[in-house]
Amino acid sequence: MSSASTIPAGPTIRPDIERPAASVVAAAGELPTATLHEAGGRIGVMPSAIKPVAPTFRVCGPAVTVHSPGGDNLWLHRALYVAQPGDVLVVHVSGDYDFGYWGEIMSCAAKARGLAGLVIDGCVRDGGILADFGLPVFARGLCIRGTGKDYGARGWVNFPVVFGDLTVNAGDLIVGDTDGVVAIPRERAEEVVAAAGQREAKEAAILDRIRAGERTLEVYNF
Numbered sequence: 001m002s003s004a005s006t007i008p009a010g011p012t013i014r015p016d017i018e019r020p021a022a023s024v025v026a027a028a029g030e031l032p033t034a035t036l037h038e039a040g041g042r043i044g045v046m047p048s049a050i051k052p053v054a055p056t057f058r059v060c061g062p063a064v065t066v067h068s069p070g071g072d073n074l075w076l077h078r079a080l081y082v083a084q085p086g087d088v089l090v091v092h093v094s095g096d097y098d099f100g101y102w103g104e105i106m107s108c109a110a111k112a113r114g115l116a117g118l119v120i121d122g123c124v125r126d127g128g129i130l131a132d133f134g135l136p137v138f139a140r141g142l143c144i145r146g147t148g149k150d151y152g153a154r155g156w157v158n159f160p161v162v163f164g165d166l167t168v169n170a171g172d173l174i175v176g177d178t179d180g181v182v183a184i185p186r187e188r189a190e191e192v193v194a195a196a197g198q199r200e201a202k203e204a205a206i207l208d209r210i211r212a213g214e215r216t217l218e219v220y221n222f
Contacts, residue, residue, distance in 0.1 A: 014158035029060035039196035054131035061116035070096025075155030085114030093122035100125030
C-alpha cells in the first residue's frame with residue numbers, strides 16, 4: 001500500500017466509525033445551530049469561546065474526534081488521514097489553548113482530503129489566510145505560538161472527548177455557524193434535524209404574525 005493511502009494506525013486510533021446518513025447531514029447544513037440545540041432539548045453546546053475564524057464560515061459533518069496533548073499538533077496531522085471526505089475534525093487540546101495548532105498547511109491538507117472543516121478548543125494561526133482559504137475553521141482565537149511534535153506523547157483519535165459538561169463521540173453530527181457550534185449525538189441526529197426543520201417553519205409563521213402587527217406577548221401567551 002502506498003504512503004498516500006495508508007491510514008495511521010495504533011491502539012489509540014479508531015479508523016472506522018459510524019456516521020449519520022448523508023441526507024441528514026445535508027438537511028442539518030441548512031439549519032441554524034441555535035435551532036438544532038433547542039430542537040434537541042437544549043443539548044450539544046460546545047464552549048461559546050469557539051467561533052468561526054471568518055464570519056461567513058459554516059461547518060456541518062460527522063465528527064472525527066481528536067484528543068491532543070497540549071502544545072502539540074502531531075495527532076491533528078494523524079487525524080487528517082484517518083478522517084474521510086465530509087468529516088469535521090473536533091479537537092480537544094488538553095486545556096492548553098494558546099498555541100497555533102492549525103494553519104495554512106493543515107487547511108491545505110484538509111481541503112485536499114475533502115474534509116468539511118475543523119472545530120478546535122484552542123487557537124490557530126494564519127488567520128488572514130484561513131479566512132480566504134475556504135475550509136471552515138472554528139477556534140478559540142488566533143495565536144502565533146508554535147506547537148511541538150512529541151512522538152512519545154499519547155493522543156487519541158475517534159475516542160470520546162469532553163468539553164466541560166459535553167461529551168462528543170466520533171460520528172456525532174457537528175454544525176457550526178456564526179453563533180457557535182452544536183454537537184448532536186449520532187443516534188439522535190435524524191430525529192433532531194427533523195424537529196429543527198419543524199421548529200424553523202413554526203418560527204417563520206411567528207415572524208409573519210409579528211410583522212403583521214401582533215406583539216410577542218400575545219404570540220407566546222406571556
